[in-house]
Amino acid sequence: MEVDYEKWITSFAQEGVKMVVEKLGTGLQNAIKKLRKAVVVDKKTVREYLKEIQKALLVADVNVKLVFDLSKSIEERSLLEKPPGSLSRRENLIKITYEELVKLLGTGDKLKVSDGGKILLVGTQGSGKTTTVAKLSRYFQRSGLHPRLICADTFRPAAYDQLNQLAAEIDIPFYGETNEKDSLKIIHRGIAHFKGNGLIIIDSEGRHRLNEDLMQDINRIHAEIKPEKTLLVLDGTMGQAAGEHAAAFQSSCDVEGIILTKMDGTAKGGGALSACSSTNAPVYFIGVGEHISDLEEFDPERFVSRLIGFGDLQTLLEKAKEVEFDEKVAKRLLSGKFDLNDIYEQISEMNKLGPLKKVMELLPFGAPVPKDALDVQEEKLKRFKIAMDSMTPEEMSNPEMIKKSRIERIARGSGTKPEDVRELLKYHKQMKKLMKNVGSGKKMERFMKKLGMGSFEGLG
Numbered sequence: 280m281e282v283d284y285e286k287w288i289t290s291f292a293q294e295g296v297k298m299v300v301e302k303l304g305t306g307l308q309n310a311i312k313k314l315r316k317a318v319v320v321d322k323k324t325v326r327e328y329l330k331e332i333q334k335a336l337l338v339a340d341v342n343v344k345l346v347f348d349l350s351k352s353i354e355e356r357s358l359l360e361k362p363p364g365s366l367s368r369r370e371n372l373i374k375i376t377y378e379e380l381v382k383l384l385g386t387g388d389k390l391k392v393s394d395g396g397k398i399l400l401v402g403t404q405g406s407g408k409t410t411t412v413a414k415l416s417r418y419f420q421r422s423g424l425h426p427r428l429i430c431a432d433t434f435r436p437a438a439y440d441q442l443n444q445l446a447a448e449i450d451i452p453f454y455g456e457t458n459e460k461d462s463l464k465i466i467h468r469g470i471a472h473f474k475g476n477g478l479i480i481i482d483s484e485g486r487h488r489l490n491e492d493l494m495q496d497i498n499r500i501h502a503e504i505k506p507e508k509t510l511l512v513l514d515g516t517m518g519q520a521a522g523e524h525a526a527a528f529q530s531s532c533d534v535e536g537i538i539l540t541k542m543d544g545t546a547k548g549g550g551a552l553s554a555c556s557s558t559n560a561p562v563y564f565i566g567v568g569e570h571i572s573d574l575e576e577f578d579p580e581r582f583v584s585r586l587i588g589f590g591d592l593q594t595l596l597e598k599a600k601e602v603e604f605d606e607k608v609a610k611r612l613l614s615g616k617f618d619l620n621d622i623y624e625q626i627s628e629m630n631k632l633g634p635l636k637k638v639m640e641l642l643p644f645g646a647p648v649p650k651d652a653l654d655v656q657e658e659k660l661k662r663f664k665i666a667m668d669s670m671t672p673e674e675m676s677n678p679e680m681i682k683k684s685r686i687e688r689i690a691r692g693s694g695t696k697p698e699d700v701r702e703l704l705k706y707h708k709q710m711k712k713l714m715k716n717v718g719s720g721k722k723m724e725r726f727m728k729k730l731g732m733g734s735f736e737g738l739g
Contacts, residue, residue: 303549304586306335307380311373311587320368325357332376340518340550345383352379377583384579385556390536390563394424396507397470397479400538401497401528404485407540408512409438411566412482413445414574415510415538418564420451425477429469430455431462431500434484442482449571452477463500470504481506494531501532508535510563515539515551522554529560540566543573552577619667619675622707626664662695663703669693678707 310331317324329350336346353375362371392398400415402408409432416426428446430453432438439455446453454469462484473479483500486493501509511534513521521539528534537555542548542565555562562577667675669692674681681689681704690697 303335303339306338307332307376307587310335311376314369314372317369320372322358325354325372328372329354336549339548341383341553342519342550345553349379349383373587377587380583380586381579383556384552384582385562385577387577387579388536388561388563389576390508390510392419392424392478392508394478395475397481397504399481399483399501399504399506399509400512401483401509401532401534402485402512403493403514403524404435406485406512406514407566408432408485409435409442409482410445410569410571411512411538411540411564411574412442412480413449413451414566414571415564416446416451416480417449417571418574419478419480420449427452427469427473427477427479428454429466429479429481431465431469432482432484433460433462433465434486438482445571462496463503466500466504494527497528497532509533510536510538511560512538512540513551513555515542515548515565518550519554521551522558525555525558525560529558534560536561536563538562538564538566538574539577543567552582617711619670619678619703619707622703622710623664623667623675626660659699659702662699663706666690666693666695666700666703678704 310328313331314320314324314328317328332353333346333350336349337343353372356375356379357368357372360371360375362368366374398415400408400412409430412428416428419426428442428451430439430442432442439457443453443455452473454465454472456465456468459465466481469481470479481504484493484496509532511525511528513524515521517524521537525534525537537560539548539551539555539562542551548565552562552565564574565577565582567573567575666689669689670681674685674689681700686697686700686704689695689700
């Protein structure tokens with residue numbers, strides 16, 4: 280696949296895809312950084328590197344046996360295999376680590392459903408099941424299907440109101456009954472209400488913990504309505520215990536896949552993923568935030584690529600399909616020659632792709648990104664735009680000419696403070712430098728080409 284980098288680099292705004300399992304990612308990236316600094320890559324270096332990898336995985340609550348099995352595989356392969364092609368031993372060790380981590384986290388199967396089918400979501404109370412129902416419906420809506428929601432959770436009083444409100448936000452048909460206590464009756468009437476039109480997604484009852492009553496209810500519902508897919512929603516913070524829950528539900532109601540929630544920064548996310556993969560129930564999606572769009576298809580290769588700092592261009596490109604781009608602005612951004620007109624355009628596009636900080640997490644970088652360049656808040660960007668409204672066309676095209684007297688005039692004319700204008704000019708310089716680095720093709724890009732981890736043609 281040829282990556283048309285120029286078409287998505289221009290927008291950096293609101294909520295983007297979140298970096299998941301932050302502590303695990305940091306630990307793995309630190310291990311790779313230390314490896315890169317090593318003078319030689321011998322047996323001792325490999326073992327020191329693997330100790331860092333083990334530490335990162337154990338902190339992420341991955342099963343001890345799995346950690347040591349993975350370490351053994353990495354060590355044996357790195358010492359016995361001849362590096363392919365032009366890879367050095369160091370690069371091959373990183374490649375092997377990537378491949379073994381992907382293997383550890385499962386297959387990344389894709390969920391296949393169609394309009395007219397039924398999906399039943401099951402899970403324990405507190406797992407985020409109701410919110411996930413809405414997220415999943417939004418996902419299928421964007422895929423061209425026509426989801427309809429049924430709230431059959433009569434155990435939690437707020438479930439009806441919550442799902443009804445979420446359905447209204449994304450304009451998806453909803454059915455529920457506040458006075459009926461029999462979940463199965465609600466489901467049957469909901470199915471009749473929708474008359475077989477669209478993909479029906481059912482929010483079932485949850486309980487505080489796994490118990491016999493919950494399993495009996497789910498068995499009864501599952502046997503009666505015969506869903507096309509039964510998906511289990513699990514809290515990613517439960518770590519290795521996720522595997523036990525997955526196995527229990529799998530045996531009682533033929534769970535065919537798992538959605539892990541609360542994966543935005545939990546230290547136990549790696550444990551939950553590895554535990555679920557060991558049950559042979561594929562993890563189809565991971566929830567990475569509170570917003571209705573914060574649901575990702577789980578792809579082990581993309582997941583690991585982001586964890587070890589190689590970015591995730593494919594996810595960003597998928598998000599970018601919904602955004603319209605100005606290619607002329609894109610080319611200037613990549614060249615590092617853009618002016619304040621381009622900054623103005625960037626801020627105007629705020630609600631398209633996500634905040635710059637989140638976008639950058641999906642990009643492969645060989646050099647550190649200045650933290651203060653990424654932490655510009657939405658309110659501050661609005662002030663920047665107001666200040667630019669008081670600039671002359673010449674100042675917008677040549678920000679270097681804006682000195683003290685012009686700064687004071689711009690601040691007075693826009694109702695902002697001189698420090699706001701100075702901060703805008705500083706922001707422009709940082710973005711100019713940052714985009715020049717991105718567009719110039721760093722060592723990381725060349726390294727990823729060597730590894731064969733996706734096509735990066737057109738990035739330079």
